Each structure stands twice: as C-alpha cells, then as structure tokens.
Amino acid sequence: MVSEGWLVGHGGAPVFHRFAMPDAPRAAVLLLHGYSEHSGRHLATLRDLAEHGFAVFAPDHRGHGRTAQVPGLIRNVNDVLADIGILHRRALERCPGAPVFVLGHSMGGLLALRYAQLHGECLAGLVVNGPAIEVPESIPRTMVALARVVGRLAPRLPVQSFHDPKRGHANAAQHVVDADDPLIYRGRIRAGTGATLYRTIRQTRSDLHRVSTPLLVTAGASDQTVPPSVVQRVHDGVRSSDRTAHLFAGLRHEVYLEHQAPDVRTLWRSWMETRL
Numbered sequence: 643m644v645s646e647g648w649l650v651g652h653g654g655a656p657v658f659h660r661f662a663m664p665d666a667p668r669a670a671v672l673l674l675h676g677y678s679e680h681s682g683r684h685l686a687t688l689r690d691l692a693e694h695g696f697a698v699f700a701p702d703h704r705g706h707g708r709t710a711q712v713p714g715l716i717r718n719v720n721d722v723l724a725d726i727g728i729l730h731r732r733a734l735e736r737c738p739g740a741p742v743f744v745l746g747h748s749m750g751g752l753l754a755l756r757y758a759q760l761h762g763e764c765l766a767g768l769v770v771n772g773p774a775i776e777v778p779e780s781i782p783r784t785m786v787a788l789a790r791v792v793g794r795l796a797p798r799l800p801v802q803s804f805h806d807p808k809r810g811h812a813n814a815a816q817h818v819v820d821a822d823d824p825l826i827y828r829g830r831i832r833a834g835t836g837a838t839l840y841r842t843i844r845q846t847r848s849d850l851h852r853v854s855t856p857l858l859v860t861a862g863a864s865d866q867t868v869p870p871s872v873v874q875r876v877h878d879g880v881r882s883s884d885r886t887a888h889l890f891a892g893l894r895h896e897v898y899l900e901h902q903a904p905d906v907r908t909l910w911r912s913w914m915e916t917r918l
Contacts, residue, residue, distance in 0.1 A: 659729060775876065
C-alpha cells in the first residue's frame with residue numbers, strides 16, 4: 643500500500659512525498675521523478691518494489707507536484723539535494739540496517755548522479771534512466787544563454803516551451819490520464835529553473851568520475867528527449883567498477899509508462915536484488 647505525507651525539507655520548506663513500507667523491508671529506495679511530473683506517476687514502480695520487499699520513498703521535488711509553491715520553479719538544486727538527504731535519513735530511520743538505493747528518471751537521474759557524487763559512500767547502488775546530463779536539442783542555445791542571465795533577475799519568468807506528452811511515451815491510455823492530471827507542469831521552463839538546472843548539468847557531467855557507486859544506467863532506444871547516447875557517456879564516465887548500461891528497444895523517454903513497463907521494472911528490481 644502506498645501512503646503519502648509531508649516532511650520538513652531543507653530550510654523548513656514543506657515537501658510532499660509518497661512512500662511504501664513492506665512489513666520487513668530488505669532495502670530502501672529513494673525514487674526521484676523527472677522534470678514537470680511528480681511522484682504519483684511512478685505508483686506502479688512503488689508498488690512493484692514494495693511487493694518485493696523494498697521500502698520506497700518518493701518526493702515531489704520543489705516546483706513540482708504538491709510540493710510546488712510556484713509550479714515549475716526550482717530556485718536552487720542544492721535545496722532539492724538537501725531534501726533528498728533528509729528523505730535518505732528518514733529511510734535509514736524507518737529501515738535500520740537496510741541498504742539504500744537511488745532510482746532516478748531524467749531530471750531525477752541528474753539529481754541521483756549528483757547526489758551520488760556527494761554521498762555515494764552511503765548508497766548500495768544507483769539506477770538512472772535517461773539521465774538529463776545534456777540540454778535537450780529542442781532547446782536553442784541562445785535560450786540557454788538567455789535563461790542564465792534572466793534567471794538571476796526574473797527567476798519566475800517562463801522562457802522556453804518543453805512539455806510534449808506524445809514525446810514521453812507511446813501509451814495512449816496513459817496520455818488520457820496525463821491530460822487530466824493537474825499536477826503535471828505544462829508551462830514554459832522558468833528562467834530560474836533553466837539556469838540552475840544548466841549549472842547542475844555542467845557540474846554533474848564534469849564530475850562523473852566522482853561516481854563510484856554500483857550503477858545501472860538505462861534509456862529507451864527511441865528516446866526523443868534525452869539522446870540514448872547519454873547512456874554510454876554516463877557508463878564510460880563514472881569510476882564505478884560495477885556498472886551496467888541497457889537500452890530498451892523501441893521505448894521512448896518515460897519507459898516506466900510504456901506498455902512494456904513491467905519488463906522495465908523487472909530489470910531495475912532484479913539489478914538491485916543482486917546487490918543486496
């Protein structure tokens with residue numbers, strides 16, 4: 643059963659999160675969602691992991707879902723990373739002695755990699771799907787430069803369109819669900835968000851060698867948001883001796899929402915199970 647609640651995030655900010663606690667958890671997973679979505683779109687993954695003995699903790703990041711004070715606005719990624727650290731400590735309190743994994747998608751994959759660069763010694767493993775370590779080709783470089791300047795002066799200003807439901811996955815039934823989901827941010831990328839994510843992308847990419855945690859990096863081979871070549875770039879850039887790369891044939895960016903999602907979840911879970 644998936645529960646939900648609020649925790650006190652970094653600086654006292656309220657952070658909404660969903661969580662699933664099996665009776666005797668053998669491991670814990672911090673599940674980090676992608677840009678413009680929220681933890682509720684990962685319920686199937688939460689339930690699957692919980693049914694197999696994993697406790698799962700999934701926050702709505704700042705600017706997203708129920709946590710958002712200004713939808714789509716992330717002022718500082720370091721605040722989000724600090725929130726993840728608070729949730730990590732909660733996982734350790736609720737599951738004493740259990741290993742902790744991080745599972746991150748897209749922006750969540752970027753956050754997972756950055757978190758592992760800072761706190762990898764506390765993690766049993768890292769699973770990232772379509773990690774956003776490159777600016778999407780759909781965003782002009784002139785807009786990136788503009789966001790870096792405007793982000794300091796007018797962080798809330800919407801500057802660049804991004805949301806495209808058909809680009810994420812090919813599941814028509816899920817497209818109907820998404821269309822009625824008020825927690826999905828469909829507006830333009832705000833200047834402050836673009837600026838702080840760009841800085842994090844550059845920093846995380848240059849520090850890939852600092853990741854030594856066991857790593858599984860995956861992506862849809864037909865991903866139209868994050869180029870599948872990122873999988874090999876991350877795989878080759880980290881220092882982890884235990885690292886695996888996998889492309890899901892025919893799938894787009896949000897592999898966990900495709901019709902083949904059960905196979906995706908099985909691969910992710912099996913990889914973690916072998917590292918318990």
